[in-house]
Amino acid sequence: MASAPQPNLPLFYNDLMPINSQDHSTWKLKQLDSAPWLGNQHAVPLTVEEFPEAQRNYPIVFSSGDNPLPLALMGLNEGVNTFFGEDGRTNEDVYVPAYIRRYPFILAKLQQGSDEMSLCFDPTAGAVGDFEEGDAIFDSNNQPTDATKGVLEFCQRFEEAGMRTKNFIDEITKEGLLMEGEIAITQNDQPDKPFVYRGFQMINQEKLREVRGDKLRAWNQNGLISMIYAHLFSLNLMRSVFGRQVAQGKMPAQEIKATI
Numbered sequence: 121m122a123s124a125p126q127p128n129l130p131l132f133y134n135d136l137m138p139i140n141s142q143d144h145s146t147w148k149l150k151q152l153d154s155a156p157w158l159g160n161q162h163a164v165p166l167t168v169e170e171f172p173e174a175q176r177n178y179p180i181v182f183s184s185g186d187n188p189l190p191l192a193l194m195g196l197n198e199g200v201n202t203f204f205g206e207d208g209r210t211n212e213d214v215y216v217p218a219y220i221r222r223y224p225f226i227l228a229k230l231q232q233g234s235d236e237m238s239l240c241f242d243p244t245a246g247a248v249g250d251f252e253e254g255d256a257i258f259d260s261n262n263q264p265t266d267a268t269k270g271v272l273e274f275c276q277r278f279e280e281a282g283m284r285t286k287n288f289i290d291e292i293t294k295e296g297l298l299m300e301g302e303i304a305i306t307q308n309d310q311p312d313k314p315f316v317y318r319g320f321q322m323i324n325q326e327k328l329r330e331v332r333g334d335k336l337r338a339w340n341q342n343g344l345i346s347m348i349y350a351h352l353f354s355l356n357l358m359r360s361v362f363g364r365q366v367a368q369g370k371m372p373a374q375e376i377k378a379t380i
Contacts, residue, residue, distance in 0.1 A: 131165065132157050132223050134244040138230060141262040148254030149267055152247050155208025158220060162195035163380060165219045167281035168288040171347045175354035177203070177214045179361060181380065182298060182321040188289055190351075192217055193361060196317055196380065197372065202364035218278055224248065227275045237279070239272050288344060292323065295331055297348075299324040305362045315362070315372075320380040322355065323348055 129136065158164075163181075166174055168190060174180060178192040194201045204210045224245035227237040241248045248257070255267035264272070292298060301322040304314040328348065331339075339345040365371050 130226070131161070131219075133226065133242045135242055136226065136228055136240045137243050138228070138238045138240045139248075139257060139268070141258050144248075145258050145262055146250060147248060147257050148251045149248055149257060149271070150251055150254035152245065155204070155220075155223075156206065157223075157245075158204050158208035159201055159206040160199045162198060162200050163191040163193055164217050166190040166192050166217055166285075167219075167278070168285040168347050169281055170215075170217060171350035171354075173215045174217060175350045175357075177357070178354065179357045180351045180354040181301060182289075184300070184319055184321055188293070188298060188321055190285065190289075191320070191380075193358070193380065195365060195370070196315075196358070196361055197365065197370070200365055200370045202361055202368055202370065218274075218281070222275060222278050225271050225275055227279055239268075239275060288347060291339075291344060292348070295327070295335070297323050297327050297331075299327070303358050305359055307366065317358070317380055323352055325352065 163183075166180060170192075171180060171190070174192050178194060181191050181193060182188040183191055194203045203212060203214050224242035224247050226240050226242075228240045229236065230238050243249075256265050257268050259265050298321045300318070301320045302316065302318045304316045306312075306314045336345065339348075
């Protein structure tokens, strides 16, 4: 069974294997009881259309660098997730980003220079295998089952959402709206020892006010402006997540200048 080419695997993925009827005719899909790969992740990628739901629970920021990516912050420090436990479970009614729900599946290109994408999975996740129980991947005629078609459709929708997210990023970067972010948070008992967080980008509200009226009208019509404000409103939750870290005993021992 050949693995897909994987010079740079995305977050969560340790390996990639394409699904095919020859190697996986008897294999099944099963629900995972836990997700330990999630418990120590403090930031998870988002698609732009998830902003309205995600902003109710998480601060939404953009990664630093030339190719910014929207992120839902589940913690403010590396390795800290205040919403999901070490086993990846949660008892809270919180939004679960599509990136998490997609794992261990993904659409990937098996050949360089080709636009064709194949449904792949991470074999280390333990969700796909030659199990006695679970949903069959292929039927008796070696055709994808409804379960497999459902997975494929979800992955296709995620890719389409990813393209819309790229268009969103292209628009705001073209207007120069992103700037390096910084937030300093102090605890009541140590007002002189702030926790300073950097290493993320956010919308520059001064630049936003300078955007031309015709551009703003277009953004209002296509929904882009509402996504910008979902991001801005969500930033108020930075202190809330900080408070969660304090309550859960997941804070560094002293003041810190951290990169998100």
